[in-house]
Amino acid sequence: MASVRASPRGALLLLLAAAGVAEVSGGLAPGSAGVFKKSDGWVGLGCCELAIGLECRQACKQASSKNDISKVCRKEYENALFSCISRNEMGSVCCSYAGHHTNCREFCQAIFRTDSSPGPSQIKAVENYCASVSPQLIHCVNNYTQSYPMRNPTDSLYCCDRAEDHACQNACKRILMSKKTETEIVDGLIEGCKTQPLPQDPLWQCFLESSQSVHPGVTVHPPPSTGLDGAKLHCCSKANTSTCRELCMKLYSMSWGNTQSWQEFDRICEYNPVEVSMLTCLADVREPCQLGCRNLTYCTNFNNRPTELFRSCNAQSDQGAMNDMKLWEKGSIKMPFISIPVLDIKKCLPEMWKAIACSLQIKPCHSKSRGSIICKSDCVEILKKCGDQNKFPEDHTAESICEFLSPADDLENCIPLDTYLRPSALGNIIEEVTHPCNPNPCPANELCEVNRKGCPSGDPCLPYSCVQGCKLGEASDFIVRQGTLIQVPSSAGEVGCYKICSCGQSGLLENCMEMHCIDLQKSCIVGGKRKSHGTSFNIDCNICSCFAGNLVCFGRPCLSEHSSDDDRSTFTGLPCNCDDQFVPVCAQNGRTYPSACIARCVGLQDHQFEFGPCVSKDPCNPNPCPKSQRCVPKPQVCLTTFDTFGCSQYECVHRQLTCEQIRDPVCDTEHVEHSNLCTLYQRGKSLSYRGPCQPFCRATEPVCGHNGETYSSVCAAYSDRVAVDYYGPCQAVGVLSEHSAVAECAAVKCPSLSAIGCNPIIPPGACCPLCAGMLRVLFDKVKLDTIAKVTNKKPVTVLEILQKIRMHVSVPQCDVFGYLSIESEIVILIIPVDHSPKALQIEACNKEAEKIESLINSDSPTLASHVPLSALIISQEHPAAEQRTMEQPTRKAKLMQAESVLFAEHPRHFTLMGYSEALASTRILKHSPESSRGQCGENLAWASYDQTGKEVADRWYSEIKNYNFQQPGFTSGTGHFTAMVWKNTKKIGVGKASASDGSSFVVARYFPAGNVVNQGYFEENVPPPKK
Structure with a gap:
């Protein structure tokens, strides 16, 4: 063998033959897992060896169809098995179009014969032999090959370490990262390693195992130590x-x-x-909740909803809803543990039944509770009207059935069906918000990430990237990024015990380190009451959480109803009631505090801070680096104990003659972009900020960030993931609560809001409002210290937290910024990236904030599996991100009180004030886009004078005289009245503004919206007044 150089393909075949694997007609032998098997029986028989569970494997071998294994084999865990079966079923269908044309059939079967991705020559052969035989076959095969996840050669990088020769190891890694086809790789390895493929060679043994992979893109390895999932x-x-x-x-x-x-x-x-x-x-x-739903053909009312969350918006669920409806039309709905007899649903509220079927399959989920069940009132209504109550199981009523199936009826925990009884009002406007990773465009073993880096100048690129990852177990579909640290439950299985592992290049979790166990059974005693681990509650004006027996609370100063006049007159709203003097100090954690008083209040000793902002300190003077290295300032704010883990504000960079071609762009002080920091210094330039040069930062002008730090430019702030409060150097403490004094902000000139009618917030410690979603997050410092101790002994920083959170924001029109507040909480801002964002984009950013808040508060593994996000305990969304609304059992009475009740609120915190002000500025009465008000209905009123709430309510309510209760329905002359009194509306909000000419505009919104035109809705929701 050594004297004859075989072709690359021949070499691999020799290796396979030596290992006892014979090739048959271009694929593996019929006994191999994944083969398309021509059998008198079921086409899935050749896949049975891929089953993980013994019972599943046995059932598969005795089955005659996929239905026979559905009860024993769970699809979500037997991925490889069901993938193989689906491939064989599709092969059976596609190749049947070949009829009696033997050559065409053989080349078609070769496409589906193994679980490796079809090669170009195979696809070309099918086109050559089958084009004239059957266009349907070509179309069928194309559908398969275009959707097939290509195997990535880098999945086998770990094999290179098996080579005994160091030069071979390097050649192997270079080849796998640069070559794509099997021929190129085998040829390159033979040449680079100076050896023919031998089965006893550890390197080639590893590739042999990889070539027999049981699932596309996933190599055969020992089970990871994380359990099955x-x-x-x-x-x-x-x-x-x-x-x-x-x-x-x-x-x-x-x-x-x-x-x-x-x-x-x-x-x-x-x-x-x-x-x-x-x-x-x-x-x-x-199925994590993801923003956006579109391209459904049956559940069309769910389309064009880019700012709503769904768990399963895809073609399979769409088809499943249609199938459910066909089954239900037979007169019975089979639910868990109960069958519900129904009348003819083709005639009895068919649109409502369709909405239920689609909701159960598409699974819209609430942004806060992430629940996907329909509301109990909807369940009861449809069963009372369309259930065959004479055939209900004994002792069951519509109410008792719904109590079991849909126990919730508050809008925080259930999905109201009326939302999906009509199409979305959004047309092409949905293009304003995109979802590059939904549906997932990446192969099964890779992670989709939104591309926020943009493209090199002039080069086209995708809005997403697919990165290598690791699964959290043998039967897990949960993928984490390669190179990241992950928290998983301990193998011992004890509740509250975790270990930290790294996702290695092999695609496995490795280097796992056990952490101290957390006693999740430990509770907290608050006010004489026991609070269990993970529960949240209010103490005075702060939200608190019990975490493993420790009480963790936001630290905002409070005034209570018992506070004296003296307390109120001296209250500043700052920690320890410090004066609102701006005399900044720089602490050793890298944070600038507004004063020494506040620094002491957060627990710093006098020797742990010095006067002056941190930006004024030069960490490279004197030079702390060795002579062979260059000192480069790298400011960071540390969350771990800096006495233990340090918090250096610089990094030491080697002085290299040649720089690696790694793209990590930086911008110099002359506004010239360099591919990386090494290249910049090699050219004798000075760093301005990290990241690509931005046109709007060409002229440098100092700005004040929300963290109270002065930056040389907007881009310098952005490179720290800090958003800008105002232009010019920092000069004020800013606003911390509704009680805070804001005199210091009086001299600040705030930039204009980026959008009219948005719901602005003022971040803690800032002066100026902005359009964004905002979270205030508490973290467990002890856990962060533990993470730092068991991993790399380096401090955990605010930037690290923000970068991890950024990976979970799926809308590229929104980006993540944040800082450590002076109250020692992490403030996270999700801000539209466009200079003048659309209302839909602002809404999307708010929804992303709500989603992140819910994931933190519920300790969801979606976030908690990622280190250091596992140390985040509790999050509070800023109240300004919610409508100021009020419960309204009697709408007219509440609306009459609206002016006195609602206008007492601070107008800057009220969306409806923003929209009424927008109307007043244009003096044009027109409804807002539906996208900007979610599921709310809207009434508008204008008068040439300053109208009161009572006048508006009377005017709208007076339309009752034109309403025909005998022929209920919507008319343009009674729409204000019916919206006001709509029975199913739970909340109402009102805003009012005056124009420069003295006229006034009033906006009222109702949630959920009334005036639903479906059959029976007006009769139910607009009953005649009681006499």
């Missing part, structure tokens, strides 16, 4: 009962549960309302 194992600790906790641990730990365990979990836990925390957590892992 580390992400779902994290959810088990949220079980409310010990039975469900133990069943959950059994199913997702190393001991794969048997059929009985799955059945018990389904019966006892899967639909148990007391286990909602665990079930929502599991749903987050299986």
